Amino acid sequence: MNDLEVRQLRYFVAVAEELHFGRAAARLGMAQPPLSRTIRDIERQLGVALFERTTRQVKLTAAGEVLLRDARTALEAVTAAAHRARQAGSASPRLRVALKADVDGGLLPQVLDTYGADDASLPPELVLGGFGEQPQALRDGLADVGLVLCPFDSRGLDSEPLLTEPVLVALAAADPLAARTRLCLDDLADRKLPGGSPAGHGRPVEHTPQPGATRPASNLSEIFSLVETGSIVFFAPASVAQRYPRPGISYRPVCDLPDATLAVAWPQDARSPAVAAFVRAACTVAAAQHAQVEPLVQSTTT
Template sequence: MDDLEVRQLRYFVAVAEELHFGRAARRLGMAQPPLSRAIRELERGLGVRLLDRTTRHVALTPAGEVLLREGRAALDAVGAAARRTRHAGRPTPALRLALKADFDAGLLPAVLAEYQRTEGLPPVEPVLGGRGDQAVALRDGRADVALLPGPVDAADLDFEPLVTETRVVALAVGDPLAARADLRLADFAGRVLPDGSPAEQDGTGTATTTGFRPRDVAEIFNMVELGRMVWFLPGSLARRHPRPGVAYRPVTDLSPFTLSVAWPRNSRSRAVAAFVRAATGVAGSPVGAQALGA
């Protein structure tokens, strides 16, 4: 057996993730006996045992661990291919831009204007998402190009850094730290960021709370005003959102914010190339410097 069918991979991945045939069958919307037969047929075809199973226990073998890893990647690639194909067949083309609202360093209006100077390009269609969603949208075929805040996982993506700027902390105006001119990360011990992680770890820690998590910038600002959290944000974003209940202060050892434009490594799209040229051109121009307050 040299070829694997998508159906077989989907069945196996469900069982391997659930480690329970009954739950996997319910997840797949099928009965358990045909699922069990399909896995046995897959093992016979590959000539290896993928699962160690008893009446009470299901576990992956070393071969099964390999197929789970490779199978997930293959199913992701198939899904992305289907999305890109459907998009290419749309009667009205569009360049799908993944971004996090407000995290464009103030460059987006100028970038769009520059992009639109070239005739014959499709319009830009925003694909809004939360933190970390942009690279996922590129990889799974929901977006063609992205503005990525923060570090870029360059696996199967190409990217160009656009701007790097300092970040500041947003605190309630009545917070004792707001009265200080010299702040360091250690001063925020015991405080949390919007994702629930410890503030003194600069967003590199894991969430320690399970309470309310704000969904957008407006909710974050409300929670900061109430003293429920602090927030580290790019200086350009702070300048665009002055609020009477929020104080912005520099933090000496806070890492900078970097914004990049990114696209799938195998992209051959004229529109993507035009958008990348527009983004890098604007970022290096006086317009970009003005957006950053330089």
């Protein structure tokens, strides 16, 4: 049996994720007949059926489910290998740090200073992304180390927790709930988060747009503007609330909202001294800042 090609795996994953040959072909920018032939070729190579096809639907078989899981991992590894090779071959390779802007527990400036003091190489390159995008950037080889909010998809990654802090709700100062010193998720049942989900579901970093929702706010400035008008509420780690006091916004604790834990994460197979130096710097700074979390929370809620 010949080994499967990367092209075949990409075609299979597209069909497996879309469960529709027409949509998968459009996603791949190709006609449907050659895509169907490729899937049949893969099934002949493996000697198993990967899909159950009827006139109404396409479903994965048990073998298809297994191949989908492993094909995703294989494609991620191929993509990461190309990105890492390109990075290593650049004239001046720099450590790439994946993060969401303003979601660093207030630690990033000190971490960069500490890392720079221990490492004489070029300053790190910051790879900015949206909420939850950092783990995939690490798996894809687009970044070498990242600051992530827990829980996250840890496949293929190692991590070390840095800082755990309460998550507060940002409300319009004129909102009746702002008159209370502490809230519960049930109190927020009729409020919406930036992605359109009910705030009462308690997803601290939920920014995925819901069906029928308008485009979610893309940055903190937009989010805070919407909060001030009473259009949405926003769950923010205490460090973000402390960094962004605004007259039109009140921050309040939510008694049954889980704390936010910031972690530093890196690929399990990383052997870079620069990655190790950054992780050491992050852990050192986080340990020094740990005692300041409680006073910070008190200052943001008074």
